Structures are given as structure tokens and as C-alpha cells.
Amino acid sequence: MNILVVKANNRPASEAVSSKMYETFMENVEGVNVSTYDVFAEDMPYFGQDLFNAFGKVQSGAEMTDVEQRILAAKQKAMDALAAADVVVFAFPLWNLTIPAKLQTFFDYVFQSGFTFKYNENGQLEGLMKDKKAIILSARGGIYSTPEAAPMEMAATYVKNAVSFFGMEIVNEVIIEGHNAMPNQAETIIAEGLAKVAEVAKRFSAVKA
Template identity: 65%
Template sequence: MTNVLIIKANNRPDGVSTKMYETYLEEARKVEGLNITTFDLFEEDMPYFGQDLFNAFGKTQNGEELTDIESRLLTAKQKAMDVLSAADVVVIAFPMWNLTVPAKLHTYIDYIYQAGFTFKYTEDGQALQLMTDKKFVVLNARGGIYSTPEAQPMEMAVNFVKNVFGGVAGMSLLDEVIIEGHNAKPNEAEAIIAEGMERVRASVQKLVTVNT
């Protein structure tokens, strides 16, 4: 049995990455031997990472009573870490918004980006990846075209996610499906999206190769 965590990071019903999430989930449910968990970042209670969380850490150490926001932060962070720990494969479906990821996805990453959890430091100060036994899948939609050499340096959504889940945590990239240009080329949008959804469906079949 392979545990698959599918993260949804878009609350727009007509969003292309929302459709990618829905298509991937629908196809994955047809594959035997998968235990699928979904995690909708816009439905979860996920307060922003900041001083309140650090206050909560200090109060917990000292046995002090937490405020409501501090308690919510610790609960949200632990849940984010727990669903990631349980997964063999992590699928992240997200759009590019203003050159980067939605704030909800950034918050999720803030929760899990922790020394001793996704990575640790060795005695000589080097970072050691702690999740090399996991794989991840990138499902991204961006209305513009950022795959050209000129535009690629501006792309801070897919690169960010791959650097965190792959570079920091050490997960292996199982697949990457990017749909782009549907806003830049409105006359071709329907065909661009349809072709991309076929690639999403095909991507699900790669789960069979890691089915344990």
C-alpha cells in the first residue's frame, strides 16, 4: 500500500490548477493499492507563521498557558507535519500567483520547513536531507509563459517548491506537469488546458511504479 498525500493550493473553482488537482485525484482513485489523503490548504485553519508561533514554543517549554492563536498555530503546524510524515508520495497542485506560490502554500511550507524534521544539521554545519525515502509530484498552472530562458529566472513557484521538497527535504521528483500560456494565448487556451490534463492523467500512472 502506497500512501499518497495530494495537496490542493487553490480555492478558485475554475482555476486550472484546481482542475489539475481534481483530475489527478479522480484518476488516482482508480489505481489499486493507494491510500489517498487530500489536504486542502484553503479549508484548513492555517494562521501565518510569525512571532505568535515562537511565543507558543517558549510557553510550551515553560508550561505556560497558550493564547487562542498560539494554540491554533501549534495544532496547524503539527497536522501539516503529520500528513507529510505519513506520505510515501506527496502531490502538490498549485498555481503561480504573482510569480510565486499562494500564501497558503507558503504557510504550509513554513510549517514543515524545520530542522530535525525535513532536514538536520551535521556536526560540521552541513544540512542533511531527512526525507529521501519519499517522492513528490508537481502539478502547476501559470497563465503566462515562463519556460523560456528569458522568463525562467522570474519563475519562483515551481522552483521554490522543487527546492524545498527536493533540495531541502531530499524527496525524489516523481513527475512534473506544468500547464502554461493559456492566458497569454487565449485563442489556444482550450487546447493548451486539454493537452495538459492528458499529461496529468498520464502522470498518475507513475504511482504504480512506487506502489508498495
């Protein structure tokens, strides 16, 4: 089994709960091939006209600029990492109601017709990654699971929608929330959430306790 962990927080685990979730998963998964795609460590120019210019120059054979070469290489690297995985773990925070921009760039790179999805003969969208499974690990300091706040949560919601769009099956989801809103309960909230992360990692380990 090949597990890809997409890490989307560059804050230290001592300060960021989703970073600690990443570390906890890595510490508890055993006996399988695990690789990390750290969106903050990768060279990932933002998705935009540079990429479309690069596509045109590939077709024409024209010389590409440095950023055009970089974005093509970065896009291919993200696609190759996703293609090689059987299970994809996304470890990320909610920042300002959504995902970090670097994680958005990862999704921008892999959202490609013929790779993650296609249009079938009836013109309907169909995911092309039905053989892959996804695990969602996310942290948010506020409480967004209430009916009133849920419409504002666009981090876990976006990631789940995106991977479902690709056809991937979401097999586990661990959300740690409320540790900033309820500081007197933060230690317990975080500990219980990390215990769930450890359980998920062990479930996907080839080495059983």
C-alpha cells in the same frame, strides 16, 4: 502506498487550471490510499511570533492564547500529514510570480530541523525525507519557460527547491502554461496538460488498466 495531495487553490476547476489538475489527478488515481491537505480549508495561522511564543510557553508551562494553540496544532497536523506520505503531490498555481500564501504557510510549518532536514557533523544541510517522492502539478497563464522569463518564476521553482532541500525525489512534473497568453490555443494547451496529469496518476495507481 500513501499519497498526500497538497491542494493550493480554492478557485473552482471551471475557472482555475491548477484546480482542474488536482481534480484530474484524483479522478485517475486508483488502488492506493490518497488523502488531501487543502491549505485553504485548513485553519493555518501565518508563521510568525505567535508560533515562537507558543514554543516558549510549551517549555515554561504558561497558558497559551487561542492563536498560539491553533498554530501549534496546525503545524503538527501539517507535519503529521507529510510524515505519513510516501508520495506528495503539490497542485498549485503561480499567483503574482509565486505560490499562494497558504501554501507558503504549509512549507513554513514543515521546514523544521530534525524533521525535514538536519545539519550533519560537518555543518552541512542534509534532507531527512529521502524515502519520499514528490510530484509537481502547476499552472500559470503566462509563459515562463523562456530564458528571459524563467528567473521571474518563483512558484514551481520554489516548491521544487523546497522538496529537494528535504531530500525528496521529484519523480514527475507537469506544468501547464500560456493558456492566458495564447487564448486561441488555450483549449489545446489545457487538454494536453491534463492528459499528462492523468498519465501520472495512473502511473501511481495500484489498479492498472
